[in-house]
Amino acid sequence: xxxxxxxxxxxxxxxxxxxxxxxxxxxxxxxxxxxxxxxxxxxxxxxxxxxxxxxxxxxxxxxxxxxxxxxxxxxxxxxxxxxxxxxxxxxxxxxxxxxxxxxxxxxxxxxxxxxxxxxxxxxxxxxxxxxxxxxxxxxxxxxxxxxxxxxxxxxxxxxxxxxxxxxxxxxxxxxxxxxxxxxxxxxxxxxxxxxxxxxxxxxxxxxxxxxxxxxxxxxxxxxxxxxxxxxxxxxxxxxxxxxxxxxxxxxxxxxxxxxxxxxxxxxxxxxxxxxxxxxxxxxxxxxxx
Numbered sequence: 001x002x003x004x005x006x007x008x009x010x011x012x013x014x015x016x017x018x019x020x021x022x023x024x025x026x027x028x029x030x031x032x033x034x035x036x037x038x039x040x041x042x043x044x045x046x047x048x049x050x051x052x053x054x055x056x057x058x059x060x061x062x063x064x065x066x067x068x069x070x071x072x073x074x075x076x077x078x079x080x081x082x083x084x085x086x087x088x089x090x091x092x093x094x095x096x097x098x099x100x101x102x103x104x105x106x107x108x109x110x111x112x113x114x115x116x117x118x119x120x121x122x123x124x125x126x127x128x129x130x131x132x133x134x135x136x137x138x139x140x141x142x143x144x145x146x147x148x149x150x151x152x153x154x155x156x157x158x159x160x161x162x163x164x165x166x167x168x169x170x171x172x173x174x175x176x177x178x179x180x181x182x183x184x185x186x187x188x189x190x191x192x193x194x195x196x197x198x199x200x201x202x203x204x205x206x207x208x209x210x211x212x213x214x215x216x217x218x219x220x221x222x223x224x225x226x227x228x229x230x231x232x233x234x235x236x237x238x239x240x241x242x243x244x245x246x247x248x249x250x251x252x253x254x255x256x257x258x259x260x261x262x263x264x265x266x267x268x269x270x271x272x273x274x275x276x277x278x279x280x281x282x283x284x285x286x287x288x289x
Contacts, residue, residue: 001053001081006033006042008156010275013243021263022270026161027245028153031252031280034076036101039280040166040173041073043149044141049081051145057135059084061128063120066094067226067250069281070140075107086110086134090117098283140170147176153277154180161188162272167255167279168192168216169225171202177277178206178214192216193255197224220258226250226284232257233288248284 008030018025030039037045052060060083064071071087078085085107089099093111102109116123120138128134140146150173164181168174174192181188194202194216206214222232228249236253240246247253259276268274 001050003046003049003081005152006030008033008153010156013245015242017260017263018274021266021268023263023268024273025259025263025276026273027243027276027278028156029245029278030153031246031278031282033280036076036105036283037073037080038282039069039278040150041070041141041280042077043153044070044146044172045073045077045137046149046152047145048135048137048141049077049083052083052135053081055135057083057133059086059131059134060137061086061088061124061134062137062141063088063090063117063139065090066096067098067284069098069283071102071107071109072098072105072283074137075102075105078107079105084108088112088117088120088123090114101283140172142170142172147172147179150176151180151183154184154186157275159273160186161275163189163191163268163274164277165191165193165255165259165274166277167251168194168199168202169196169251171205173277173279174202174214174216175205178209181213182209188213190214193220193258194218195221195225195251195254197221197227217258220254220261222254222257235260245278246282246285247278248281249288250284251281252278 010026010028013025033042060078062074066089075085087107087109089109089111124136166173177190181190203216222229232253235257236247247256
């Protein structure tokens with residue numbers, strides 16, 4: 001199966017805060033790769049789609065929350081590359097714009113209790129053990145297959161950045177970036193901005209890699225996953241007005257707000273080049289409209 005590499009330009013943001021601090025801020029526009037299979041979702045799905053085709057699987061089965069960008073990306077990718085798709089949604093049955101779009105792309109949705117959702121591998125094995133055409137994709141495309149696609153984005157970089165910053169949910173994108181930086185022996189430190197409250201266990205994902213290559217920050221979650229504050233919403237609106245770039249409130253808004261606060265606190269060494277990964281997720285803004 002031929003899956004083209006996503007379109008993902010790098011733009012420099014000319015913002016007075018960073019200019020005054022002697023810093024250069026760049027943003028990798030993974031959000032521009034596709035309206036619905038955008039950002040790290042395209043990269044994490046790429047090798048799942050290839051593997052599924054190689055194994056003659058025709059049905060993608062995956063999991064996500066009620067506003068899951070991953071569910072929507074899988075539904076759109078399935079339609080684009082001619083797979084049947086099924087999504088298991090965590091929790092009680094709800095209706096929203098994201099799930100409606102999933103259905104428009106042909107995805108069958110089923111709502112499951114949280115205990116079944118937590119044990120996703122076992123749940124899939126029990127329900128699809130006699131179905132040779134179904135292919136399991138974990139929540140968010142997590143796992144080594146998805147991480148392989150994420151690491152490829154490092155090949156897009158034509159200069160070495162002192163810092164690469166990404167938002168962190170399941171941690172698979174962050175882990176892939178740290179691993180890729182180590183493999184390429186780049187003089188770069190990967191910063192992960194956790195959007196989850198009390199998720200210090202995510203550090204375990206990268207403990208085997210030298211500390212010089214990574215740091216996970218846990219104090220920019222704004223109250224927890226999908227939680228917002230008036231300050232966060234005001235920041236997203238202001239950032240859009242000074243950059244022309246929209247950010248969502250679940251992932252990328254928190255990531256960019258963290259970069260601004262760290263710069264304000266002189267956390268970054270003067271003269272540094274900072275690359276922020278915009279991994280899409282703009283469908284999350286629908287919940288605010």
